[in-house]
Amino acid sequence: MIAKISRGNSLYGALNYNYQKVEKQNARVLFTQKIIEAPDGSYSLQQISRSFELHLLANRNTEKPILHISLNPDPKDKVSDTDFENMAQEYMKQMGYADQPFVVFKHTDIDRTHIHIVSVCVDEDGRKISDKFEKRHSMVVCRTLEKEYGLISAVEKKENSQSPVFKPINYKEGDIKSQMASVIRHLPKYYQFQTFGAYNALLSLFKITAEEVRGEYNGIPKQGLVYFALNDKGEKASSPFKASLFGKSAGLAQLESHYGQSRIKLKDRPAKGALKGRIESAMQTALNESEFKKKLLEQGINVVVRRNADGRIYGITFIDHQSRCVCNGSELAKNLSANAFNDWWNNGNKADLPKKEETALQKIIPTGNQISQPHNQSDFLAKEDTPYSGQESNLIEAFGGILPQAQGEDFEETAFANQLKRKDKRRKPKL
Numbered sequence: 001m002i003a004k005i006s007r008g009n010s011l012y013g014a015l016n017y018n019y020q021k022v023e024k025q026n027a028r029v030l031f032t033q034k035i036i037e038a039p040d041g042s043y044s045l046q047q048i049s050r051s052f053e054l055h056l057l058a059n060r061n062t063e064k065p066i067l068h069i070s071l072n073p074d075p076k077d078k079v080s081d082t083d084f085e086n087m088a089q090e091y092m093k094q095m096g097y098a099d100q101p102f103v104v105f106k107h108t109d110i111d112r113t114h115i116h117i118v119s120v121c122v123d124e125d126g127r128k129i130s131d132k133f134e135k136r137h138s139m140v141v142c143r144t145l146e147k148e149y150g151l152i153s154a155v156e157k158k159e160n161s162q163s164p165v166f167k168p169i170n171y172k173e174g175d176i177k178s179q180m181a182s183v184i185r186h187l188p189k190y191y192q193f194q195t196f197g198a199y200n201a202l203l204s205l206f207k208i209t210a211e212e213v214r215g216e217y218n219g220i221p222k223q224g225l226v227y228f229a230l231n232d233k234g235e236k237a238s239s240p241f242k243a244s245l246f247g248k249s250a251g252l253a254q255l256e257s258h259y260g261q262s263r264i265k266l267k268d269r270p271a272k273g274a275l276k277g278r279i280e281s282a283m284q285t286a287l288n289e290s291e292f293k294k295k296l297l298e299q300g301i302n303v304v305v306r307r308n309a310d311g312r313i314y315g316i317t318f319i320d321h322q323s324r325c326v327c328n329g330s331e332l333a334k335n336l337s338a339n340a341f342n343d344w345w346n347n348g349n350k351a352d353l354p355k356k357e358e359t360a361l362q363k364i365i366p367t368g369n370q371i372s373q374p375h376n377q378s379d380f381l382a383k384e385d386t387p388y389s390g391q392e393s394n395l396i397e398a399f400g401g402i403l404p405q406a407q408g409e410d411f412e413e414t415a416f417a418n419q420l421k422r423k424d425k426r427r428k429p430k431l
Contacts, residue, residue: 001146002072002154003091003138007064007121011052014068014118018105019045026109027116031085033092034101043103048118051101058126065128067097067121070107071142072114074152081106084115087145092117094141096129110178168207171229171237177245180208180227184246188255191319192262193326199255201304201317202326204230211240212252225252271323275301276332279318280353289345305341313342 008014021027029043036047059065071091073079079087088104102119121129146153169179183206193199200210207230214223226240227250243250249258266272278299286292293303300322306315316329316338329336335351343349 001074001077001142001151003142004070004072005134005138006068008066008068009064011049011056011066011118011120014066015045015048015103017068018107018116018118021107021109022105024109027105027107029103030081030106030115031088031104032102033089035103048103051103052120055101055120055122055124055126058124059122060126060128062122062126062128065120065122067102067117067119069117069119070114071117072112074154075112077151079113079149079151083149087149088115088117090145090148091141092119094144095134095137097121099123100129110175168205169229171207171231176229176238177241180229180241181246183208184227184250188249188258191324191326192266194259194262194266194331195328196255196259197306197315198317198326198328201306201315202319203227204234204304205302205319207231209236210243223252225250225255266325266327269323269325271320271325272327272332275318275320275323275325275327276336279329279332279336283344283350284353289341306338311346313338313345316341 018027022029032043032048035043035051037043038047056065069091071084071087084106085104088102092098092100092102097119100119100121100123102117105116105118107114107116121131123129142154145151169176169183173179184203187199187202191202193202196210196212203209208227209230210225210227212223213226214221216222225243227243227246228236228240229238231237243252248254278301279296282292282295286295289305296303296318300320302319302321304317304319305313306317307313316336317326318329318332318336319326329338329341334340335353340351344351
């Protein structure tokens with residue numbers, strides 16, 4: 001279980017964040033302590049706000065008296081409402097907030113069911129409750145609760161690098177934004193790609209695509225990115241999502257900077273030459289497109305092909321999950337460009353390749369040391385007849401430790417926590 005602690009100066013902001021999810025039936029009030037309750041047993045935002053008034057009016061000089069905590073068990077943990085209530089009370093007690101008013105919200109909008117606790121960190125006399133060594137203390141409390149309630153240990157899971165992580169999104173499961181955020185926010189940290197086309201090829205493995213948008217605002221040219229979820233056929237299956245929803249790393253300016261940094265890093269990296277060698281070796285022995293892709297999948301390399309309406313290949317990208325390099329064919333060699341593969345697969349003219357010593361290649365990928373679960377992925381953006389099959393769900397799982405455990409991450413919660421860390425310059429209406 002992971003605890004996230006945020007502090008702020010806006011009670012309205014913390015409560016409204018949770019009540020917006022209550023109104024959408026994605027959350028509900030699970031437990032309260034010292035909170036005003038309506039005769040019918042319900043809780044309104046106004047009533048809860050008044051429950052904290054005495055503490056806030058008595059506040060002496062604490063700049064950020066609002067406490068907003070989330071307790072996040074592993075998605076595989078099955079926690080009952082009673083256990084959530086008891087865990088919240090025990091956590092608050094161990095952290096020194098046993099006598100404080102607080103409200104617990106249970107969130108069910110993502111596959112990781114979790115709770116949020118809103119309280120204040122000043123007592124009835126206005127004195128701040130000590131938060132010395134708070135993070136260290138919180139970790140100890142979480143480890144204790146994990147043992148007491150039989151939860152999966154967050155520490156042990158982090159150490160287990162073989163855990164499968166990061167799967168393609170499923171637009172049918174809902175909450176598409178959170179699913180997309182858990183992928184988009186992390187890809188630039190783990191992969192090197194030099195063009196927008198290569199970035200889109202990488203996104204396609206996770207059933208996502210990006211598009212550039214251009215326009216004018218008050219006569220000033222503007223440009224940016226929007227993201228879409230894809231279905232099994234590679235067709236758009238969602239409304240567009242602005243890049244700003246997913247953080248700076250998803251925006252056009254930051255990605256263009258990443259392209260430049262990737263070019264520098266890949267320029268002299270031996271991994272790029274090794275990738276070229278493995279592709280050429282597969283070309284020498286493969287008889288057709290299907291066999292060529294299969295040989296590379298066995299080495300952890302995805303091939304994403306882009307075709308126009310007439311079937312002509314206008315782009316090809318190779319994604320090496322071992323070295324985390326994403327390269328268009330033309331970036332590797334002329335004989336690996338889209339035109340070369342179009343001549344081979346559409347016209348039957350395979351490009352002549354320089355002969356290489358097999359021993360050199362064997363040093364890179366020794367015989368018999370191939371990955372047991374090959375990567376396999378449809379060409380989502382390439383209008384092909386082959387649908388996304390169940391066999392292709394092995395994507396990324398063969399390299400489970402490459403990316404962080406991000407599935408079930410609530411990007412709205414993260415953005416709100418970051419907002420609380422900044423000083424709120426705008427005054428919220430007082431209730």
